[in-house]
Amino acid sequence: MSSPSTTLRLPLTPEVIERRTDALAAEYTDAPGHGEGGPASKRIIVGYGFWIFLLSDIVMFSAFFAAHAVLGGATAGGPGAAQLFDLHNVWVETVCLLLSSFCCGMASLAIEQRSQLFTQLALAATGLLGLAFLALEIHEFAGLIARGAGPSRSASLSSFFALVGCHGAHVTAGLLWLGTMMAQLYAKGFRPEIRRRYLCFSLFWHALDIIWVAIFTFVYLIGARA
Amino acid sequence: MSERTLDVAPGYTDEEGGGRAAGLGTYLLGLALALGLTVASFWAAATHLIYGPGVPIALVTLAVAQMGIHLVFFLHITTAPDNTNNVLALAFGILIVFLVITGSLWIMLHLNHMMVPTDQLMRMQ
Numbered sequence: 001m002s003s004p005s006t007t008l009r010l011p012l013t014p015e016v017i018e019r020r021t022d023a024l025a026a027e028y029t030d031a032p033g034h035g036e037g038g039p040a041s042k043r044i045i046v047g048y049g050f051w052i053f054l055l056s057d058i059v060m061f062s063a064f065f066a067a068h069a070v071l072g073g074a075t076a077g078g079p080g081a082a083q084l085f086d087l088h089n090v091w092v093e094t095v096c097l098l099l100s101s102f103c104c105g106m107a108s109l110a111i112e113q114r115s116q117l118f119t120q121l122a123l124a125a126t127g128l129l130g131l132a133f134l135a136l137e138i139h140e141f142a143g144l145i146a147r148g149a150g151p152s153r154s155a156s157l158s159s160f161f162a163l164v165g166c167h168g169a170h171v172t173a174g175l176l177w178l179g180t181m182m183a184q185l186y187a188k189g190f191r192p193e194i195r196r197r198y199l200c201f202s203l204f205w206h207a208l209d210i211i212w213v214a215i216f217t218f219v220y221l222i223g224a225r226a
Numbered sequence: 227m228s229e230r231t232l233d234v235a236p237g238y239t240d241e242e243g244g245g246r247a248a249g250l251g252t253y254l255l256g257l258a259l260a261l262g263l264t265v266a267s268f269w270a271a272a273t274h275l276i277y278g279p280g281v282p283i284a285l286v287t288l289a290v291a292q293m294g295i296h297l298v299f300f301l302h303i304t305t306a307p308d309n310t311n312n313v314l315a316l317a318f319g320i321l322i323v324f325l326v327i328t329g330s331l332w333i334m335l336h337l338n339h340m341m342v343p344t345d346q347l348m349r350m351q
Contacts (some may be wrong), residue, residue: 005315044308051312055319063321066330089269098260105253105300112249206300210293217289220272 015076043196050200054207057170061211064166065218068159072223076154081223084149086140091221093136094212100129101209104202111198114190124183126205131174137168160219167215170208177201237349263292 039045072081107122140162144150153163181201188194266287270281297303303312344351 040308048311048315052315055315058319059322059326062326066327069327069331070334087268087271094264095261098257098264101296101300102253104255105256106250109253145341148326203301205297209300210296213292213296215291217267221267222287225271225281 042192043199046196047199047203050203054203058211061163061166061214064159064163065214068156068163068219071155071159072219073226074155076156077152078157079147079149080156081160081220081226084144084147085220085224087220087224089136089140090216093133093215094216096105096133096136097209097212100126100133101206103129104205108198108202111185111190111195116186116189119185120182123178123185127175127178127182130171130178130205134168134171134175137164137171141165163219164215167208167211170211174201174205176206177204249264252299259295259299260292263288267292316330 103122103126107119107126109121110118141164144157149157151158178201181198184194185198267285270276270284270288276284297316303309303316305313
């Protein structure tokens with residue numbers, strides 16, 4: 001009789017499954033993409049799924065950007081961007097977020113090296129720089145509201161607070177995620193699923209920096225000129 | 227051993243020590259380029275050396291360049307075969323973002339253009 005049917009009927013004991021997984025593992029690692037060499041590794045599939053989420057998040061941000069682009073000039077006789085924004089503050093915020101993103105990358109490298117100490121140090125630096133960014137943003141918002149330029153003052157300010165506040169909310173959520181990531185890496189070690197979660201976190205954190213590039217360019221730098 | 231190899235993406239050099247130097251260099255280069263572009267953006271917004279109406283164009287160019295730097299050096303979007311799906315999704319995302327923003331601006335500017343100005347509307351009443 002033909003041999004494939006007999007191999008298929010082998011009882012699937014844990015040992016058999018493990019042997020097959022080992023054989024498949026070698027194949028997975030060599031998978032060059034385009035469907036060759038078997039399905040992609042779980043890391044690539046997880047990264048792809050999270051990338052789809054990030055792109056949908058960016059599409060949502062684009063609606064807020066569009067609203068601000070349309071309403072940016074609708075100040076209802078109130079103060080405009082040129083009088084309201086302190087570009088020095090924005091510069092410090094930008095540097096904080098960029099360095100935070102860089103530290104997040106350093107943590108990725110430390111995880112590849114399986115170094116708990118450097119991972120935790122890099123993640124702590126990521127979190128502190130993120131907190132500094134958030135503190136500066138809250139300080140700016142509080143200052144605007146104290147000067148009577150809150151979100152209810154004009155359509156321009158409504159769209160400004162919605163857009164920049166939405167980014168700030170993402171940073172806040174990211175910081176909470178970062179805290180749980182540090183705890184998981186510390187308690188559970190560099191297990192594959194923990195490293196995949198960290199991959200998703202790092203994608204999220206870097207994507208927030210991309211959105212901030214758009215915010216400081218379109219809302220602050222170009223907005224303050226108009 | 228099996229779970230390690232199963233989990234590592236193609237081209238991922240994480241067991242050889244050589245992976246780290248390359249990775250660190252990539253991140254440092256990305257940081258230097260992003261910082262340079264940020265400095266250039268804030269400089270371009272403040273300077274009077276650039277022809278005024280050209281400044282927004284310069285700022286948009288610098289922003290797009292910096293987003294590209296972030297994608298390549300921090301998010302590791304590459305042209306490798308295992309990244310094809312990511313690149314296609316990114317292209318689709320950019321298309322939607324472009325449609326939402328230019329569509330909104332186009333429609334709303336036309337709408338404003340067609341509207342009777344408020345002071346004229348007051349006089350008609």
